Amino acid sequence: MGHLLEVKNLEVNFKTYGGEVKAVRDVSFHVEHGEVIAIVGESGSGKSVTVQSIMGLIPDPPGKIKGGQILFEGQDLLKLSKKEMNKIKGFKISMVFQDPMTSLNPTMKIGKQIEEGLRLHQDIPKHEAKKKAIEMIKLVGIPNAKERYEQYPHEFSGGMRQRVMIAIALACNPKLLIADEPTTALDVTIQAQVLQLMKDLKEKMDTSIILITHDLGVVAETAEKVAVMYAGVIVEAGTVEDIFADPKHPYTWGLLESIPNVEENEKQRLVPIEGAPPDLFSPPKGCPFAPRCKYAMNICMKEMPPAFDIENGHMARCWLNDTRAPKIDNLVAAGRSNHD
Ligand code: SF4
Numbered sequence: 001m002g003h004l005l006e007v008k009n010l011e012v013n014f015k016t017y018g019g020e021v022k023a024v025r026d027v028s029f030h031v032e033h034g035e036v037i038a039i040v041g042e043s044g045s046g047k048s049v050t051v052q053s054i055m056g057l058i059p060d061p062p063g064k065i066k067g068g069q070i071l072f073e074g075q076d077l078l079k080l081s082k083k084e085m086n087k088i089k090g091f092k093i094s095m096v097f098q099d100p101m102t103s104l105n106p107t108m109k110i111g112k113q114i115e116e117g118l119r120l121h122q123d124i125p126k127h128e129a130k131k132k133a134i135e136m137i138k139l140v141g142i143p144n145a146k147e148r149y150e151q152y153p154h155e156f157s158g159g160m161r162q163r164v165m166i167a168i169a170l171a172c173n174p175k176l177l178i179a180d181e182p183t184t185a186l187d188v189t190i191q192a193q194v195l196q197l198m199k200d201l202k203e204k205m206d207t208s209i210i211l212i213t214h215d216l217g218v219v220a221e222t223a224e225k226v227a228v229m230y231a232g233v234i235v236e237a238g239t240v241e242d243i244f245a246d247p248k249h250p251y252t253w254g255l256l257e258s259i260p261n262v263e264e265n266e267k268q269r270l271v272p273i274e275g276a277p278p279d280l281f282s283p284p285k286g287c288p289f290a291p292r293c294k295y296a297m298n299i300c301m302k303e304m305p306p307a308f309d310i311e312n313g314h315m316a317r318c319w320l321n322d323t324r325a326p327k328i329d330n331l332v333a334a335g336r337s338n339h340d
Helices: 047-054 082-088 110-121 126-139 145-149 158-170 188-205 216-222 240-245 250-257 298-302 331-339
Strands: 005-016 019-031 036-040 063-072 093-096 176-180 208-213 225-230 233-239 308-311 314-316
Touching: 005 047, 019 036, 019 047, 019 063, 019 233, 036 047, 036 216, 047 063, 047 176, 047 208, 093 158, 110 126, 110 145, 110 158, 126 145, 126 158, 158 188, 176 188, 188 208, 188 216, 208 216, 216 240, 216 250, 225 240, 225 250, 233 240, 233 250
Parallel strands: 036 208, 036 225, 093 176, 176 208
Antiparallel strands: 005 019, 005 063, 225 233, 233 314, 308 314
């Protein structure tokens, strides 16, 4: 069986008054059936633009997909008409956003909103859609499903609203769920519950998930594979074990350092990476992370590092992985030692 989704050499630009911004540069990754992949990066790293491209949500103008392919079950989504894409959206691929309040209709009962999606894509009678909607409410762990079906979004807490969004997204049993910062607006405990729910549902429904997040902390428990994005580029990709136990890019080291540790007290938490992401109007010629990187060498300023193949699909775009580069002992420790 081929990949469920394969993004190949995706390039997306945005026209702005200041000039053309290269929001996504040569991005490639793939998602297998039943797999969770996390795309991690700061805001402006291109992670959301990447998934918006998959969903056909790039506004053109000012956005423009300049190149690449997005193959879903072997079919290039970039070549589909709007009508053909609408058949796939919400049915085979659906999305959960960060803020359910902006996606839910405040004047419509929750149950009806779940039904709406179902009936749009499936020719099922009303009473069956209602039955299915109540089942979905139960499935996402909302108690008293029948009563909750009749309620409006404002009667739900933030965490419960996000569960409703997941119910809507999964009602048609999509092959791929894209979750864009689904738990960012929630407090830590609720966040963990929603992530666990997504994981359980993935097992039950065999749905693949692309999880977009700025927080590497939510990745460890949820995903199998990780792609780290910086300035529109995937700078490191691999399994969760590769990224957490043997990261090969200084930006990933920085992200790992900034994961809050629950056992530490507040003061010791969050060590942000110094400096700001590059200006995407004129990204630096070489490595985009060079202005913030304490290991930067001459070559880093001049040439974009290629994708170094570490092993078994673990990839890092960093010159330190070149055989001619100086060896930095125990890279993980080097990245983390400053704050131990
Ligand atoms: Fe740092 Fe150079 Fe690696 Fe970029 S390529 S992350 S500047 S060492």
